[in-house]
Amino acid sequence: MLPTFVIFPALIACVLIASGALKLPQRSRTLQSFVAFGVPAPLRKPWAAVTLPVGEIILGAALLLLSGPAYLIVATLAAALMATYLAVVARSVAKRQAVDCNCFGALSTAPVSQMTIWRNAGLTLAALLAIFLPGMALGVPTQLAFFSADDWLWLTATAAVALVGIVAALVKPSVSAPTTTRDATAGQDFELVEGPDLISDPTARDAIPHTLELVSGDGAPELLYNLVVVPQKTTILIFASVSCGSCGPVLSQVGDWSRQLGGDAQIIVVTSSSRSSMTENYPSALPFTYFGAKAATEFFGASATPAAILLAADGTIASSPEYGNVIIADRIEQLASSFAAQRQAQPHD
Structure with a gap:
């Protein structure tokens, strides 16, 4: 021995x-x-x-x-x-x-x-x-x-x-407490939460393709660029699937997160699952869901689900994909806190 x-x-x-x-x-x-x-x-x-x-x-x-x-x-x-x-x-x-x-x-x-x-x-x-x-x-x-x-x-x-x-x-390297930065670029009307994957320099961001199509719940084609730029809102783009177990906590909270973000940002869920399966399993997420995710998944390089990407109101991509329900929840909480701090800092008449 x-x-x-x-x-x-x-x-x-x-x-x-x-x-x-x-x-x-x-x-x-x-x-x-x-x-x-x-x-x-x-x-x-x-x-x-x-x-x-x-x-x-x-x-x-x-x-x-x-x-x-x-x-x-x-x-x-x-x-x-x-x-x-x-x-x-x-x-x-x-x-x-x-x-x-x-x-x-x-x-x-x-x-x-x-x-x-x-x-x-x-x-x-x-x-x-x-x-x-x-x-x-x-x-x-x-x-x-x-x-x-x-x-x-x-x-x-x-x-x-x-x-x-x-x-x-x-043990991950220590990260300083989240801070916010004001971007004066046209169409950039929000404060971004500093995170490990944030692209804070607008000139370094890629633009969303003008031809990238999704399918709405009623079957109509929609351009992702228009969904982001027309309402001039920050967008949290979430890739999820009904068959993905860890997507459940994300899909079930989409409605609550949307109410928490208010008018400052919107959530768009992109999925390859069918409308019927979404309706059966996560009906509360349907108002935020678009289908036909293949092209978007390939373009953004979302290699797993759930994944989330931050899109700026000017039609540019402000972060790379982040994965996992806990990380996505943390990012949305940070973004909501950033918006709340921004509102409080604004002068009141």
Whole structure:
């Protein structure tokens, strides 16, 4: 037996404990993830959003403390859990759904991606090695008792590298508090919220094609350019689909967001779903929905759903696509706050 094999159960245990501890305060986001990943309805309950992270913590602690048959049972459960996570993430990525997995609570807000698949595949492999490598049934405490000075040095170095890698992958660079900038360009009658993808310089923005067509709810062709420029409003263009689980929270809130934005901005939902499916599943989003999304999706490069793009009132593109229901909700909240601050700053007669 090589004592350094203990790194595999130790890694899985630390990941499980960290995941559970960071996920526990984020129960509402965990429930949203259940919906987005297509978890069966009976499990989309508040008790499940508590049970999952608590179970992860208990499982991780058991991996560190148990030995013998009990260890092998716990290690098998951990491997099954990692394999399940891998399967649901791979399915969502294959469907091009921008799902926020809430894997590590507030530290992980980006949608799942190919990188998430590779990470989960590596964890699944580590969990399997924690079962089948020689001496694993001895358990972590017994294996540590066999450690030499060189083994402890190797383990410490490996743990340090792993910790740096995990922190670098999860923690995003700090972003200063949102600020607003006034654009005096003609047709630009709003303040933009500063965000990571904002194109604040009007001269650097591409224009919306004058020929890009959508289809209204009554089947009439509409030019996207006219939908934005004629009413002279900022537009939040949202790409969504009825079949996309993580689009549900977005489509169900479109009406509320529109009322919140008032006359300062409009929301346009673009979809490839049929009118009948939208009517059946999200009737409140119908007044904001246009169909025939293929051309718009290709032009704007919206590679997954839900996605959102900010369009300026002068017919230019003010941001690149951003993905995931949590990020979209945050962006709209920021935009609404910016408009509210702008109104308060205006002199009153």
